[in-house]
Amino acid sequence: MKVDHHRLKLDSGKFASFVSTPNMGGQLEGGAPSIIVVHYTAGATAAGAIQTFKSQSPNGRTSAHLVIDHDGKITQMVPFDRVAWHAGASRWRGHNGINQHSVGIEVANWGKLSRTAGGGWVSWTGASVPASRVMLAPHKHFPGQEHGWEIFDEAQIEALIAACRAIVGAYDIQGWDLVGHDDISPIRKIDPGPAMAMDSIRSRVFGREDDAFNDSLFRVNAPGDGLNLRENPGLAGSRVIKKLPHGTTVHVVEVVGSWALVAEVIGGNDDVTGFTHVNWLVPLAA
Structure with a gap:
């Protein structure tokens, strides 16, 4: 194409x-x-x-x-x-x-399905979905909650x-x-x-593993209250370690889905480490 x-x-x-x-x-x-x-x-x-x-x-x-x-x-x-x-x-x-x-x-x-009283699966409209077309998995934003998905x-x-x-x-x-x-x-x-x-x-x-974020420097783009640095990827049950102010430089160590394991850069060295959503990170040069 x-x-x-x-x-x-x-x-x-x-x-x-x-x-x-x-x-x-x-x-x-x-x-x-x-x-x-x-x-x-x-x-x-x-x-x-x-x-x-x-x-x-x-x-x-x-x-x-x-x-x-x-x-x-x-x-x-x-x-x-x-x-x-x-x-x-x-x-x-x-x-x-x-x-x-x-x-x-x-x-x-x-998309997301509901389980019936009889153990089957239906869409949000009530349409039946065969079990052969269903997978069980948590959503990345809610890692502790497993649902059915077509x-x-x-x-x-x-x-x-x-x-x-x-x-x-x-x-x-x-x-x-x-x-x-x-x-x-x-x-x-x-x-x-x-x-x-x-x-x-x-x-x-x-044509490669997507390493666009990995091992690179980014800055926090979160005007106002800043960005939560979390203990784990996701929101459910993930403790906030600290707030990263707007403009903070971070080193992206690894990307897990839409969450990045980052280290706050202080004095040129990696400091406190935790997870942030990649939505709020922009390349340092931007």
């Missing part, structure tokens, strides 16, 4: 199916995306999501650049240089309002990786800027969830 005039062109040489939506804004900041955000649709099929994105509901208009169905079919709805309304209130590496900077990719999937199809993952490679190549997007909705809107959003192995996706898209 490749990008041609802000449209996705398939390996066949044909453009991906395009279904236009009225739910789009003007040009992205800088005229091109710098971030890719992965979502699940919270629905059964791509067709349902596409219909929603085509509508002009008074309850709120939403859209995405790409929608990927269970069989890997990709439908584009917004050119890559235009704003789609997929991120909502969001923040990533010093940017607020990620719709203005990103490509949004929706993958057809129910698995993603192999065809979806392969299509997602191929599309991301094309977008990354066209717009020179960096490894740390391929993220989930739960990265840019932590706690408020939980998609794409643990069934989407984002670390593996990044590794395959960029």
